[in-house]
Amino acid sequence: MPLFVLLSLYIFVIGLVFGSFLNVLIARLPRELSVVYPPSSCPQCGHRIRFYHNIPLIGFILLKGRCRDCGGKISVKYPLVELLTGVMFLLVFLKFGISLYTLKYFVFVFLLLGAGLTDVFTAADPEFECGIIPDTYTLGGAVVGVLFSFVTYPGITSSLIGAAAGFLSLWVPAFLYKKFRRQEGMGGGDIKLMMMIGAFLGYIPVYFIVFGSAIIGSLLGLPLVILKKDKNYMIPFGLFIAVAAVVYIFFEAQIMNLMLPERL
Numbered sequence: 066m067p068l069f070v071l072l073s074l075y076i077f078v079i080g081l082v083f084g085s086f087l088n089v090l091i092a093r094l095p096r097e098l099s100v101v102y103p104p105s106s107c108p109q110c111g112h113r114i115r116f117y118h119n120i121p122l123i124g125f126i127l128l129k130g131r132c133r134d135c136g137g138k139i140s141v142k143y144p145l146v147e148l149l150t151g152v153m154f155l156l157v158f159l160k161f162g163i164s165l166y167t168l169k170y171f172v173f174v175f176l177l178l179g180a181g182l183t184d185v186f187t188a189a190d191p192e193f194e195c196g197i198i199p200d201t202y203t204l205g206g207a208v209v210g211v212l213f214s215f216v217t218y219p220g221i222t223s224s225l226i227g228a229a230a231g232f233l234s235l236w237v238p239a240f241l242y243k244k245f246r247r248q249e250g251m252g253g254g255d256i257k258l259m260m261m262i263g264a265f266l267g268y269i270p271v272y273f274i275v276f277g278s279a280i281i282g283s284l285l286g287l288p289l290v291i292l293k294k295d296k297n298y299m300i301p302f303g304l305f306i307a308v309a310a311v312v313y314i315f316f317e318a319q320i321m322n323l324m325l326p327e328r329l
């Protein structure tokens with residue numbers, strides 16, 4: 066097998082393993098539980114999951130989607146999160162090759178997946194009042210984004226301005242909305258997520274991502290509200306921000322030409 070194919074396969078498997086870890090983070094961070102202890106167990110019968118059933122994707126297939134001990138159904142979202150993370154890691158590697166940018170975007174995509182998926186899963190979970198985006202991804206991620214900018218594009222100045230621009234781009238509308246409508250429109254998690262994105266990508270993409278997420282939000286959010294039959298249903302806006310940021314990293318050149326045509 067050519068080395069490149071082998072390497073791509075290896076990256077995909079690494080992505081699956083990180084996806085498996087992401088499942089733990091998604092389940093535990095919004096509940097403020099430890100992410101290292103205790104080991105994974107069946108949410109229905111509490112039996113500890115055997116290590117060979119914990120292998121990403123393969124474990125789910127071996128178990129045919131059911132707990133070995135109680136026969137309870139295992140949610141299909143676990144293998145889907147693993148698969149999605151594996152595919153995203155592979156796409157990052159195929160785009161950025163063997164470079165520091167691949168490492169940077171592995172981390173960035175992992176944080177976006179964590180933030181976006183936790184937001185949408187907690188929004189759908191009756192245990193929570195609305196979608197939650199844990200600070201670990203956003204505030205922790207912003208620090209990591211700034212650190213990467215010492216050694217990668219867009220550089221530390223743009224990264225710091227980006228973090229501020231990201232924060233303000235959603236804080237200002239949220240503040241105005243609250244002032245005039247006297248109710249919460251945008252969660253603090255969304256604002257911190259946009260700050261993290263600015264720290265990773267610099268200030269220029271912030272405008273596109275705010276704009277892009279608003280478009281995705283109105284395309285997908287409106288049907289969601291209608292489906293839920295609840296006009297106060299809080300759409301998981303963090304998910305749309307994360308999707309817009311992922312689109313940006315893969316189509317940066319095309320988007321920039323579209324937004325700043327005089328640069329051509």
Ligand SMILES: [Zn+2]
Binds near residue numbers: 111132134137
């Ligand atoms: Zn069980």
